[in-house]
Amino acid sequence: MVKSDSEQKAVMLELDGGNIQPDRTLAEAASFALSDHLRSLKAGNAVPSIPLSAVDTLPVPSAPELDDSGHWRLGPWILESRSGELALTYRAVQPGTGVEYVATLQRSNQGVRVKSISMRQIYQRR
Numbered sequence: 001m002v003k004s005d006s007e008q009k010a011v012m013l014e015l016d017g018g019n020i021q022p023d024r025t026l027a028e029a030a031s032f033a034l035s036d037h038l039r040s041l042k043a044g045n046a047v048p049s050i051p052l053s054a055v056d057t058l059p060v061p062s063a064p065e066l067d068d069s070g071h072w073r074l075g076p077w078i079l080e081s082r083s084g085e086l087a088l089t090y091r092a093v094q095p096g097t098g099v100e101y102v103a104t105l106q107r108s109n110q111g112v113r114v115k116s117i118s119m120r121q122i123y124q125r126r
Contacts, residue, residue, distance in 0.1 A: 004049035008066055010023065010070050010072060013079075013080060013081040015085065015086060016084035022079055022086075024064060024114065026079075027064035027074065028064055029111055030061075030079055030088055030112050031062070031074045031077075033105060033112040033114050034061050034074075034077065034088055034103050034114055035060050037056060037103070037113070038055065038060060041055045042056070048117075048120050049116040054065055054101075055117075057092070058090065058117075059073075059075060059076050061075050061076075061077045061088065063080070063117060073118040082104065085104050086101070086104075086106075086107060087103060087104050088105065089101070089102050089103075090103075091122065096123075096124065097121050097122070097124075098121070098124075099120070099121055100122050100125075101119050102117065102118050102119075103116075103117045104116050
């Protein structure tokens, strides 16, 4: 069950620059940044850090919702901290082996932008 952000607080994210508790404004900015970055990649206006065939399979983030665990979910993407950086993570789970995509974000006075997108295979536990 997803609660409104007025009923529940987002989890604290540990970033290299200090801890933050993301709010709806940040989650919306992250969603816009990723959507814009994916459009730019598909149009050939940005240099891809993953194969274009992989970019074509990535879902566009949707409006952010705060889940029961306090994480912002943007459709299949989750706003979280990865290696001390703000990131949106998506796991494309398939039988046997899946793929995890991490869009590393950068915040500044001008807003949020995607620095890069990485991918790695994930394996089911045995």
